[in-house]
Amino acid sequence: MSPKTIQRDLNYMRDNLDSPIEYDYAEKSYAYTREVLNFPLGHNLSYEERVALVVASKTLNVFSGIPLGDELASAFQKITGGLLIDGEDLQSESLDNYFSVRTPGAGIVRDEKLFKTVRRALLEHLELKIEYQAKGRTAYVGRRLYPYHLSCIENRWILVALDADKNEVRTYVLARMKNPSTSWTKFERPVGFNPVKHLGTSFGVWTGKGETIVELEIGAEGSHHVTERHWHDTQHVTPLPGGAVKVTFALSDLNDITRWILAFGSDIEVIKPVDLRATIAAEAKKTMAKNK
Numbered sequence: 192m193s194p195k196t197i198q199r200d201l202n203y204m205r206d207n208l209d210s211p212i213e214y215d216y217a218e219k220s221y222a223y224t225r226e227v228l229n230f231p232l233g234h235n236l237s238y239e240e241r242v243a244l245v246v247a248s249k250t251l252n253v254f255s256g257i258p259l260g261d262e263l264a265s266a267f268q269k270i271t272g273g274l275l276i277d278g279e280d281l282q283s284e285s286l287d288n289y290f291s292v293r294t295p296g297a298g299i300v301r302d303e304k305l306f307k308t309v310r311r312a313l314l315e316h317l318e319l320k321i322e323y324q325a326k327g328r329t330a331y332v333g334r335r336l337y338p339y340h341l342s343c344i345e346n347r348w349i350l351v352a353l354d355a356d357k358n359e360v361r362t363y364v365l366a367r368m369k370n371p372s373t374s375w376t377k378f379e380r381p382v383g384f385n386p387v388k389h390l391g392t393s394f395g396v397w398t399g400k401g402e403t404i405v406e407l408e409i410g411a412e413g414s415h416h417v418t419e420r421h422w423h424d425t426q427h428v429t430p431l432p433g434g435a436v437k438v439t440f441a442l443s444d445l446n447d448i449t450r451w452i453l454a455f456g457s458d459i460e461v462i463k464p465v466d467l468r469a470t471i472a473a474e475a476k477k478t479m480a481k482n483k
Contacts (some may be wrong), residue, residue: 206468249292257306257348282451309350318355318376324367331369337378340386345447346472351389353378360389405448406462413458420453435461450473 201343204210211224236244244458245406248267254260337350339360343349345479348365350367409417411434418428418436442448445467452459452471461468 202305207230219355246290246292249290252292258303259306286358302369305365305368305371306339306348308373309338309341310370312373313341313350315373316377316380318378319352320372320374321362321363321368322370324369325365334363335455336363337380339380339384340389342386342390351386400443401445402441402443403464403467405442405445405464405467406463407438407452408435408460409437409438409455413455417453445470453478 197257205212206394210227212221213224215222233385251260251263254263306342309319317338319336321334321336323334335355336350337355338350338352341348341352342351350363350365351360352363353360372390408431414434414436417426417438423440423442425439427439429437431437440448449467449470452461452467453474461471
């Protein structure tokens with residue numbers, strides 16, 4: 192690097208980044224006049240990019256229910272430093288009057304040890320021991336798991352893991368776990384395991400094998416709930432006369448889509464599969480019986 196390049200960089204740091212640099216005649220070199228803890232980052236960001244970063248930072252509150260939230264907020268502050276407040280017309284505090292992000296919480300994990308233990312087992316390929324309460328059960332049962340993937344689905348933290356005793360890959364809800372610990376038993380995560388493929392055909396938490404085409408018709412009153420949101424990667428929407436829509440999904444399990452359909456009430460009709468149509472009808476009758 193030539194002396195001119197170094198001089199240019201020093202001038203830029205002093206004049207553009209306001210770094211406390213002066214020439215030290217005794218040492219015959221340039222030096223800081225006071226301690227500088229962090230090099231200023233983001234000095235070349237445009238005004239629009241700074242605004243975008245401030246707005247993006249507001250989405251971090253989605254992780255407020257777990258230890259990851261504090262860690263993310265701290266990391267974001269260290270990375271950005273003071274670059275988001277720079278004397279422009281808008282400063283980060285005043286942007287609250289112009290932008291807001293309302294995102295449902297990413298699942299509360301009240302036991303801080305639980306999340307950290309699961310994360311450690313996942314990243315270090317360690318056997319995870321937990322007590323688990325399955326859906327509809329009151330008792331907790333001990334499980335030995337080999338964690339493959341941790342995901343936030345429908346505002347709940349879901350662990351995809353191999354049940355070491357049953358030799359099956361299943362999904363587990365962190366909120367139903369307690370008394371976590373790791374052993375020194377190491378495992379090899381399958382090279383061919385693809386979390387996107389494993390979770391991609393599920394509508395929510397439940398996953399299964401195979402693929403079922405679900406075809407629905409939603410009336411004009413409820414159609415906007417589908418057209419305005421991305422519910423699933425296989426979602427395909429076709430407009431129908433009068434503002435109604437036909438929507439299709441390719442799913443591996445129907446548990447979660449069943450509850451989703453019931454939320455539409457009488458504004459939705461299941462075209463196929465026939466079994467799902469019968470399930471919805473049966474659930475509707477049970478609801479009517481309880482609400483007479």
